[in-house]
Amino acid sequence: EDQVTQSPEALRLQEGESSSLNCSYTVSGLRGLFWYRQDPGKGPEFLFTLYSAGEEKEKERLKATLTKKESFLHITAPKPEDSATYLCAVRETSGSRLTFGEGTQLTVNP
Amino acid sequence: GAVVSQHPSWVICKSGTSVKIECRSLDFQATTMFWYRQFPKQSLMLMATSNEGSKATYEQGVEKDKFLINHASLTLSTLTVTSAHPEDSSFYICSARNSFNTEAFFGQGTRLTVV
Numbered sequence: 001e002d003q004v005t006q007s008p009e010a011l012r013l014q015e016g017e018s019s020s021l022n023c024s025y026t027v028s029g030l031r032g033l034f035w036y037r038q039d040p041g042k043g044p045e046f047l048f049t050l051y052s053a054g055e056e057k058e059k060e061r062l063k064a065t066l067t068k069k070e071s072f073l074h075i076t077a078p079k080p081e082d083s084a085t086y087l088c089a090v091r092e093t094s095g096s097r098l099t100f101g102e103g104t105q106l107t108v109n110p
Numbered sequence: 111g112a113v114v115s116q117h118p119s120w121v122i123c124k125s126g127t128s129v130k131i132e133c134r135s136l137d138f139q140a141t142t143m144f145w146y147r148q149f150p151k152q153s154l155m156l157m158a159t160s161n162e163g164s165k166a167t168y169e170q171g172v173e174k175d176k177f178l179i180n181h182a183s184l185t186l187s188t189l190t191v192t193s194a195h196p197e198d199s200s201f202y203i204c205s206a207r208n209s210f211n212t213e214a215f216f217g218q219g220t221r222l223t224v225v
Contacts (some may be wrong), residue, residue, distance in 0.1 A: 034213055043216035
């Protein structure tokens with residue numbers, strides 16, 4: 001059974017204070033690992049797809065990396081508008097569904 | 111990214127009535143659509159998966175007769191909550207994916223309140 005564990009559950013940063021969010025996963029065969037951002041009362045917004053170990057993707061202040069066991073979402077010099085819940089999900093090669101982690105609630109204080 | 115539109119954004123209904131939520135893919139053909147339920151401070155819980163033209167596959171513990179899912183076209187899926195009760199109050203979110211891409215895109219969500 002696929003498993004996704006995200007840490008920490010919550011993270012408070014000062015504006016400009018860089019940090020990383022972790023997503024550990026167990027899957028029989030990885031078709032893709034996904035990062036989403038969710039604002040309160042909204043649906044998740046797609047950020048990145050990573051397919052294989054060693055892959056990296058960047059978007060503005062965010063950078064996602066992938067190993068065979070975990071993924072990191074690095075946030076460089078965050079701003080208050082980066083405050084949101086960040087969700088990690090995996091899809092296995094033989095399946096259609098996504099398995100989500102519980103998310104990391106990020107708060108960036110000005 | 112692709113756009114998925116969900117309507118309504120919020121709805122209040124009386125106990126015992128039915129409510130329909132629509133999910134549309136606006137700029138791509140959604141061969142697969144998913145319906146999720148999300149409780150406060152929790153992650154997404156998959157309710158069912160539907161492929162266009164086929165019956166939905168429901169997750170264990172989800173009542174098929176209570177949560178009716180229709181995926182009649184490549185751009186539209188609907189979730190009908192039948193005989194709604196206060197315990198059905200929740201945030202419902204749809205997502206859609208086409209046959210070419212791995213990622214799924216989400217609608218804005220629908221806040222259902224049953225009074």
